[in-house]
Amino acid sequence: xxxxxxxxxxxxxxxxxxxxxxxxxxxxxxxxxxxxxxxxxxxxxxxxxxxxxxxxxxxxxxxxxxxxxxxxxxxxxxxxxxxxxxxxxxxxx
Numbered sequence: 001x002x003x004x005x006x007x008x009x010x011x012x013x014x015x016x017x018x019x020x021x022x023x024x025x026x027x028x029x030x031x032x033x034x035x036x037x038x039x040x041x042x043x044x045x046x047x048x049x050x051x052x053x054x055x056x057x058x059x060x061x062x063x064x065x066x067x068x069x070x071x072x073x074x075x076x077x078x079x080x081x082x083x084x085x086x087x088x089x090x091x092x093x
Contacts, residue, residue, distance in 0.1 A: 050057050065072035 061072065061075070064075065
C-alpha cells in the first residue's frame with residue numbers, strides 16, 4: 001500500500017470519528033428543542049391540510065354561524081383582522 005493511500009485512509013478514519021462526536025453533540029443540544037419543533041411541524045401540517053381543503057373549514061364555519069352566530073361574528077372579525085395584519089406584514093417583507 002502506498003504511503004499516500006495509507007495517509008488518506010487514516011484521515012478518513014479520523015474524520016469519521018470527528019463526525020460521530022459532532023453528531024452526538026448536536027443530538028444533545030437539539031434534544032430540548034425536539035418537542036416544540038414537533039408541535040410546530042404538526043401545526044404547519046394542519047395549516048397545509050386546511051389550506052388544501054377549503055370546503056372543510058368553510059363547512060365548519062357555516063355550522064358555527066348557524067348554531068352560535070355571536071361567536072361566529074367574533075371569529076370572523078378576528079380572522080379578518082389577522083388576514084389584514086398578515087398581508088401588511090407580507091408587504092413589509
